[in-house]
Amino acid sequence: MDNNEELNAEQRIIDAAADVFEENGFDGARMQQIADKAGINKALLHYYFRSKDLLFEKVFLIVAERIFAGFIKAFEEKGTIFQKIELFVTKHQELLYKNRRFPIFFFNEISRNPMLMKKLVAKLEFNNRFKNLFIQLEEEKKAGIIRQDVDVRHLMINIVSLSVFPYIGRPVIKEIMSDFGFSYEQFLEERKSVVANFVINSIKA
């Protein structure tokens, strides 16, 4: 259960804290549990990070930054808009599958303390990350490849919604799928192609 003994204490604390916070949320997490998982004394947590709040903020930003970086990278692939969407959705699914507990944790904590989002944005600088995508979409609109009424903002949120929601609503979808005689895992697998097709069908002229 304890992390690699080779790493220094500070890194072991961060790893352990990420795990415990992601599993239990800020309010549900216990400093003692983090200390145990890191294999150190509880006082050492405060030696390195002063308080639960500061430890949480540091860990939250580290984890969120890592995952968002992966998310954003998938935006920067080359190709037609349809190819981009396909690649983008596939990459997101893989990333999400490897970090299944992250979405509900992230959105819950952000909702509890929206200031975290400001701090995350400051670290990510994704202000003009979407500029290229925006330009490309306008071009493909003019070329008659995609519908005139497509709105970049809504399109982006739509893609993310379709990718992320199944992980947020995992227990709900699990229940519904079993009603239909399917497994949740199978549903996720199918979704890799379904979502891309769904989006493409909805925007192509």
Next chain:
Amino acid sequence: MDNNEELNAEQRIIDAAADVFEENGFDGARMQQIADKAGINKALLHYYFRSKDLLFEKVFLIVAERIFAGFIKAFEEKGTIFQKIELFVTKHQELLYKNRRFPIFFFNEISRNPMLMKKLVAKLEFNNRFKNLFIQLEEEKKAGIIRQDVDVRHLMINIVSLSVFPYIGRPVIKEIMSDFGFSYEQFLEERKSVVANFVINSIKA
């Protein structure tokens, strides 16, 4: 702040608890805060509901049942599949707008304790609520109105994803929208028509 003094203590407790739990989550909620909001002594909470766990479960199921009932009702409207989708999306948006804090609360608590979902399903009996929709979709497929490759399960999840996610990701979307020079409220308003069109475009033959 305190609820209607006319109501009996039990109901006042339920209302107050719903509010406090929805705002802070189970772990973040305090029995004292619930008692204060209900205008009663803390001991009375235990007199009526024994423990925090039992109070939470009762309140959670009451609130979730009420909202899911509204959700499901929107499924049972008459009309073509396109009309249904339009009506369905619009009704959901209104319901969600009135219960903005519910989605993130609901999915977080369900994620923390999936057994709640089982109990909710048992109360709702929505096993065969979707049968009609399923049949209608197959018919419209045969009639060549919608695409052959449409899958009811994915379509349903897609619709819900597109409707619900903007409420779960509120602070995130708020941030992104302000980058684009738009307000979150405006974005939600636009979405009423955008989502329906998006879905319809993606499934029509």
Next chain:
DNA sequence: TCTACATTTGACCAATTGGTTAAACCAATA
């Protein structure tokens, strides 16, 4: 080896929290 400094620990603390209890209150009824 001695010293200075960072690291780590066990023991401890004050505050908070969910929960209990015995007594008080109050309305109905005999």
Next chain:
DNA sequence: TATTGGTTTAACCAATTGGTCAAATGTAGA
């Protein structure tokens, strides 16, 4: 009016929790 039963309260409790502190341990350089 006296009694009974449900309702409500103040006071209290044990356990947990985030956090502190002085002492111990390790370690690199003089």
